[in-house]
Amino acid sequence: MAFVQDAPKDSFRLGMLIYDTRYRSITIQVVVLILFLLFLSWLVNNTAQNLAAKGRTFDFGFLWMRAGYDINQRLVDYTNDSTHMRAAFIGLLNTLLAAFVGCIIATILGVVIGVLRLSKNWIVSRLMTVYVEIFRNVPVLLWILLAATILSETTPQPRDFRQTPEMEQAGEEPKASMLFGIIAVTNRGTVIPEPKFCIGKPQAECDADPNEGGLGVIDLGIFKVSLNLLALLVVFGGSIFVNSRITKQANATQEATGIRPVTWWKSLAVLIIPSAILLWALGLHFVVPELKGFNFVGGISVLHSFTALTLALALYTAAFIAEIVRAGIMAISRGQSEAAAALGLRPGRTMSLVILPQALRVIIPPLISQYLNLTKNTSLAIAVSYMDLRGTLGGITLNQTGKELECMLLMMGIYLTISLIISALMNLFNRAVKLKER
Amino acid sequence: MTEFTPFVRKDMLEPRDPPGNQQGPIAWARENLFSGPMNTVLTLLGILAVGWLALHIIPWLMHSVWNANSLSECRAIIAQTWGPDATGACWAMVRERWHQYVFGFYPMDLYWRPTLAFLLMLVAIAPVLYQSLPRKMMWFTALYPFICYWLLWGGTLWAPIVVLAGFGLFALAFRFAAPKLGVPVSAGLGLLAAAVWWLFVQTPLSTALNGIIPLSIRDVDSDQFGGFLLSIVIGITAISASLPMGILLALGRKSDMLLVKSLSVMFIEFIRGVPLITLLFTASLLLQYFLPPGSNFDIILRVIILVTLFAAAYIAEVIRGGLAALPRGQYEAADALGLDYWQAQRLIIMPQALKISIPGIVSSFIGLFKDTTLVAFVGLMDPLKGITAVVRADINWKGIYWEPYIFAGTIFFLICFGMSRYSMWLERKLKTDHR
Incomplete structure (x- = not known):
């Protein structure tokens, strides 16, 4: 006689919290949550104790106090009577300016170098390989320091541009001359029209x-x-x-x-x-800038710290972008260009209509992270005393007010926001060019 | 009738050489360098660039001076030997200051200690890099961090031994608990035991043991470290610590548990969203707020911890890419074989995912090693900014800039280039598809 017996129904035992895979994940999560909350309260408790011991409070009121220091590059109005908030804003704009200009130069250079590296021309492709390897394998700090040193130590003083009456009589030229007659590169900065x-x-x-x-x-x-x-x-x-x-x-x-x-x-x-x-x-x-007295008058003076930082970051990032572009183009199978040729497209049209739109899909995600890297690397401005966000909010403001905790948290928050915004924008763009699959 | 004998060739003619413009260097140049107007222009520009660089660099290198006491002396020697307009490199600076670039301000009579540590490091990483070496060498690799710490910082030998005993305790607890309680719980238990050991037993025990059998060598302070010694200490420690941490973070991000997943995502995105400099400033300025009042530990250790966290977040993302690239079938097959989560990860998933992510991991390591130069901004003597600033501040070497940067840059280049070549070799060796 055959009879069917139900599987025995387990009553819940405490051990099942660990051994039964149905409950184990909940147990682990509860333990993690408890540990995390403990850790958090430990941190907050320590911070409160430390602040109390130093007689400090945690508030952002200092941001509305007078800053009292000058900033040598300001895109919008600022005097030393402005607030710390305003100073941080100027710093943020300087960070964004360096990042923006750097990204543009790096993209142009990187695309050109990446394409040339694929060229059949032996000399050109080898030269580009050497460029990429040298720039990728040396810290970016070296490029920034080297650019700043060269700009400040090898450029002429403003007075070298002067042609004194005696020199005119002797038929001598001044020691230095302006680039194209309109740009003066001096040891105090570059003056452009x-x-x-x-x-x-x-x-x-x-x-x-x-x-x-x-x-x-x-x-x-x-x-x-x-x-x-x-x-x-x-x-x-x-x-x-x-x-x-x-x-x-x-x-x-x-x-x-x-x-x-x-x-x-x-x-x-x-x-x-x-x-x-x-x-x-x-x-x-x-x-056009003109030499009057001891310095140039008229024109816009671009600080060497800005030039060195932007140029070095752009050259460094260009090496990475070149590799991304090269990998992107190589990822497109030969069949695509052969098919385009079979359709009768000329090489230029093949590139613009067939290869590039497909290569862009491969190129854009890593390109976004390079832009993010460049933006974050602008914080190396500290090496050349460029007044970026870290130089104002995380530098002078922090030292003047002693509000280390507030300044650092605010600064990290701002950098985090910039990063998230850039990656969100670029992801939107990425979605627009993505392969539309059914 | 006359007999008609047709002409039949009996032997083949020797093939003629192709015309001169179809072979040899001329044909190669025509095909590769001058195949069109655009290519010709590029070639000429390239030759011009190479020529211009050679024209400036070769005389500069040829006129190098190795024996001098100051930059002005260098210049005088060059002007005397090669004429007043000649330029030349002044490597005498490197000759006089190389020890600072390598060791920083480490006491001169103790240079043998970092040197020995470096040589032992080569022995320790050899079995990690080359699978063909005997596996037993891994025991030395596991012991190496303690030997290295003792050699570099000095002090009593008992301190690293007692710390090591903490790890032994962890392994013991794990070994006995794992079969009964599963991996996560027993790991937690082991960690708890080790933490208790390190927090409460370690210091008194090592002091007591040192009192009985003193095994001490001279202490060296952290602020005496500098140059490539500092870069390599921070780099190697952070590299070896960030890989396991990155793996755990990547697994956390792929986890089904919502809480674990969201904590991992928050950590990774926060670290990747802020520059390393802000984290280094956190190490130097903010840790004093976050730790219990009165606790103050070594700045190098603080920097290493923050750099490790930074690298781990990047490595986690790389490994997540590798995990995502694995076909789902691999996970399902592991489940079908009845492997539990950790067995599946160890035996099936990780070996494949790590292999896919080797290039990304190594480029993270290269980035990490290059980023060790940023410790200059929290007052440590890195070779690029710290030591070079010291050298350039010396009245004798004021105004020297190409030579220090070229010297430090070349060493960084050799190390980073070596790492990238190794990763390419490893990738080729581990390649198993498309045979």
Whole structure:
């Protein structure tokens, strides 16, 4: 006689919390949670005790006090009467400026080097390999220090640009001369021409005015916005919009008739002429730096600390980007370019229509992390005393107020936010170019 | 009829050489260097660049001075020998200051200790790098950190021995508990036992033992460390500590347990989102707030801990990539064989995932080693900024800049380039697919 017996129903035993895989994960998580909370309360408790022992409080009120120090590079208004908050904001802008310029230079250099490394030309590809290996395998700090040292020790003093009457009589040239006659590289910094706007006034009058001229600026409270730049952006944005309509129309004609109308001259005209007219109407001209007394007057002075930091970071990151670009192009199988050739596409079109769109998908994710690395590496500004976020908030403000905990936490929070924003933006872009799979 | 004899060739003619422009260096140059106008321009530019560099570097190297006491003396010798306009390298600086670049301010009469530690390190990492060496050498590798610590910092030999005993305690507890309680619980128990040992037993015991049998060598302070000694100590310690930590973090991030997963993600993303410098400043400024009042430990150790955490987060991401690249079938097959989680990880998953992530792991290591130069900003004497600043502050060597940077840069280059070549070799050796 056969009978069916149910599996014995286990009553819950305490040991099952450890041995039974159904409950074990819950047990482990509870233990982890308890340990984590204990650790956290230990940290907070220690911090509170230490703060009390030093007679300090944890508050961010110091941010609204007078900073009292000068910053040598400011993109927006700042005096030593401004608050610590304002100083931190200036530092943040300086960090972002170095990161932005560095990323652009690094991308251009990196793409060129990566493509040239794949070239069949023996000499060029070897040279690029040497570049990549040298820059990748040496700390970036060395490049920053070397760039800063070379810029400050080998460049001439401003007075070397002077041609004294005696030298003129003797027919001697001054010891140093300006690059292309407009850029002066001195040991105090690089002086480049400054764009100025002028409407309805003689040019000399505008140049004497420290303001930008033209349409002027509007004050947003936190910073001022140049109306000239805004107008230019609006006009150029309009041009791009019109250009996209022209291209769309050309595509429609091509779809309908099979013949693509010639549009390049229309695009060129639409993109350039309105902006050029606007700039002419605003009276754009460049003030070339001039040697007066012991230093150059007029023009924008770019600090060597900024140049050294940005250039070194760009050269270093370019080596990594070059490798990413090379790997991305090599990841596209030969069949793709052969198929493109079989369809009758010329090499240039094969590159732009077939290889690059596919290679971009491979290239973009690691490229994002290189941009992030470059942005984080701008904190090495400390090596050349560039006043970035760490130099202001994490440097002078920290030392003046003694608020180590608050300054460091705030600074880490800001860097974390920048990183998260960059990676979020780039992930959006990545999603846009990603392979659309069904 | 006349007999018609057709012409039949009996023997083959020797093949003629291809025309001169189809072979040899000329053809190679035509094909590779001058195949089109664009290529020709690039070639010429390349030759120009190489020529320009050679024109500047070769005379500079040829005019090197190795024996001098100051930069001005160097320049005088060069001007005297090669004419007033000649430029030359002044390697005399390296000759006079190499010991600072290598050892920092380590006491001169004790140089044998870091040297011996370095040689022993080569022995210790050899079995890790080359699988063909006898496996028994791994025992020495396991002991090496303690020997190295004792050699470098000095003090009593009992301290590392007692610390080692703590690890022994951990292993013992783990060994007995593991079959009954499973890996996580027994690891926790072992850790608890070892922690109690280290916190409460270690210091009194080692002091007592040293009182009975004194086995001491001279103490060396952390602030006397510097140069490549410091870089290598921080680099090697952080490299060997960050790999296991990175593996654990990667497993945590892939875990099914929500809490473990979110804690790992938070840790990894936080560390990867902030620059290393802020973490180093945390080590030098903030740890005094986070630790119990009155506790103050060595700055090198603090820096090593923060650098390790930093590297571990990056390695965790690399290994996560390797784990994601494994086909699901591998996990399922391991489950089907009845392996538990840790067995599956140890025997099936990790060997494959680590193999996939070798290039990423090694480039993280290279980055870590390069980043050891950043410790200069918390007051340690790294070879690039710390020692070079000391040398350049000397009145004799004021104004020297190419030579120190080239010297330190070359050593960094050799080490990092060596690491990347090793990883390529290892990758080729472990490659098992597409045979």
